[in-house]
Amino acid sequence: MKGIPSLQSLRGVSELKYVNADNVIRYRAIMRFIYQEYQRLNYWLKPEEIYEGIMKWELFDQYLFEQLQVDLEQLVEWKNLTSRHDGGKSATVEEYLRKKFQYLLTPYSIEIERMLEELENVRGYGGSLEPTLFDTIANKLFEIRSNSINFEPGEALDLWNELFESFKRLHQTSVDYIASLHTSKAEELMVTDAFLVYKESLTDYLQNFVQTLQRRAYKIEGNLNRISENIRDLFFDAVIEDELRKPRLEDVPTREELIEVYLRGWGNLKSWFIENGDSPSELSRLERSTKDAIVRIVRCALRIQERKRSGISKRKDLNYLGNWFYKTNELNDAHRLAALTFGLFQTRHLQGEEIRETDRADISMWLEKPMLRPLRSRSRKKNDRQDIESIPDNTERRKTSMKQILEYHRGELYLLQDMVRRGSVTISELGYISSNIRLSLMQWISRCTSSNSSKFRTPEGIEVTLYRPGFGDIAVLNCEDGELEMPNYKLTFTIGNEGFAESAAAQQME
The missing domain is CATH 1.10.10.10 (Winged helix-like DNA-binding domain superfamily/Winged helix DNA-binding domain)
Structure with a gap:
């Protein structure tokens, strides 16, 4: 920090x-x-x-x-x-x-x-996961973005203090809480039966935090990206004026020192939520650590349950049941005992020709002659002799799969050609579309949002650029498989090189 x-x-x-x-x-x-x-x-x-x-x-x-x-x-x-x-x-x-x-x-x-x-009051790492802090940070950033100039005296400094204190609290409490899950005391608890009592509440607590993080992080990232350096400098000018307005009897920091402190704090805030080049953001690391903690908790609970199941000995019960079967004199009594003890066995469907000696419907199944079917061993040990099986011929399957893949790429190519002719398109202008077009749009938007420049280049040489809408600009995408409410993105399509025409011609020849 x-x-x-x-x-x-x-x-x-x-x-x-x-x-x-x-x-x-x-x-x-x-x-x-x-x-x-x-x-x-x-x-x-x-x-x-x-x-x-x-x-x-x-x-x-x-x-x-x-x-x-x-x-x-x-x-x-x-x-x-x-x-x-x-x-x-x-x-x-x-x-x-x-x-x-x-x-x-x-x-x-x-x-x-x-x-x-x-x-003196420290008892372990402590900490907590407070999802509401994401909303506080997003709201404060939105206030800075929408009201960077018209601040009352003292309002800008209070806004910055609330924003940065919420940010520091989010970082410190979340880091401390995740660290508490990796202590030796926590590891000792996770191997005991008492841990099963906390398992459900702990996983729900972590999952709720991850879900809130995923839903709210984009709001914080969007506000940070929309706050330009000019807006940031105007806001910090108001903060510094509020700071210098305080009467001080001790050493008063200069404007340059305050600017350096605030810019360093802003840089820490921005790098915590937005990745910088190849280095991931602290937010993504926190999300990954929380998910790893959930996986670790579930695995520990499964190991405890498996250990409890494997540790139960049924030797006495089986000996008693075996003597009970041994003492029965009638076969029907043994059948009833087996039905009461084991219930219905799992049904198995065996294919083959059923040979019956009679067509009577009232004949008992116990009077039917058994039908012998060879079963393969499930043992992991290799048998001395193994049946040789021929390699299946998957030529037709490969041809069918190749045909489906080519049809999918041909449809995507036609869609790209249509988008290049349009030049640009917004979500609200698309109208009713098919599920394949929706999947292609979602893939393009996902690749653009994951890029720092909000654009990418397809293998055909088409450069797709994403423009984010203003706050509150929401559109409904009508698809054949339902309606999707999403931001009203704008996509532009430009030809980057001659590769598009060559690829299009090649696919049409295929």
């Missing part, structure tokens, strides 16, 4: 020394108390206040006030605290002679303590 780090950003962080110092408990107790007071809007603290607050925690048996002063000076040296002279009145001579200070947390220390406080 970040760009190339600078040398300044890779410097040693002296503010982190107190986390692993020798007297780490004392340092961290001081910093935690000052941080808690900072959250209560109590910023500058006296050493006496810090000492009194720490001693109430009863963490130390012997901790002198002089030791606290030494620790405070050390934290000032590490740039964790900022000190200033306390100009209040002195109650005693010792206070007057001793130089008194007040202490305040530095910005680095505030973030460090905030991070340490969050780390």
Whole structure:
């Protein structure tokens, strides 16, 4: 998510020394108390206040006030605290002679303590899959595209903050959640029987996210492609004006620094949703990882079920059933027992001439003579002798298939010739078409949308270019197999070289 780090950003962080110092408990107790007071809007603290607050925690048996002063000076040296002279009145001579200070947390220390406080509550990777964030990002991008100039004071900055915070939240929570499915604890759970309870809800959760991702991603990609550099720069000008309008008492960033930060954030946002050259987008990687997680969960559930089925022994039941059959004295009793135990056997249809000795309809099947049919073994072991079978002649089948393929290509060629004569066509102008024409149109649109230039060249040398419609421009494609509601795309067909005429002539000769 970040760009190339600078040398300044890779410097040693002296503010982190107190986390692993020798007297780490004392340092961290001081910093935690000052941080808690900072959250209560109590910023500058006296050493006496810090000492009194720490001693109430009863963490130390012997901790002198002089030791606290030494620790405070050390934290000032590490740039964790900022000190200033306390100009209040002195109650005693010792206070007057001793130089008194007040202490305040530095910005680095505030973030460090905030991070340490969050780390105490970390339980695994956490994260979640929030499909609604796709709608939020798409709506914010649409607002930027449709209202890039007329922003009220503060509106552009709020819009950018909501957009980028939703984007960061989508990235962080989804990455953390997918990572939680690959932990050792998750792998241990996936091989236990208890995992079958979570399997359905987990797969539904992942499938719902993937389906929402596939439905909403095209809206985000379309809005990003329609936001030109001019619109983007006008929007960021309004954002920077809102940022510079804030009154600041500390260092104020320059316009150039803000432009660099916002452009880097926009580049991260765009590269996350739209692929750049040969490198896939982060969105496609997230989709692939989520689908792989679904496949992995289903496979684990199947293995558990197979293990449960294979682990059940029926030896005692079969021994008991065998003794039961052994003790029956009448054949009819054995037939009834088999019918109650096994039910109807799977029906098998065997071809052949049925030889019957009588045409009586009331004769029992048990009185019929058996008809012998040789059956091939299903064993994987090779027999010593195998019957030799002749190779089937598929000449006629190949001729039929070749004829069907040639007819399909000839129809596609005629369709291309018709489109070249028209020059361009929109979906709303097509009228009633056949299913073959619809399939060809869908293939052309799919190949154009998957290309960065929104065009491709057919083997006949025809260059097909796709023009996307405006927002809300929807058309209904009437086909012989139903109606399809889709964007009102426009396709243009131009001859790129002489290959089209040669290919057309060759196919007509065939």
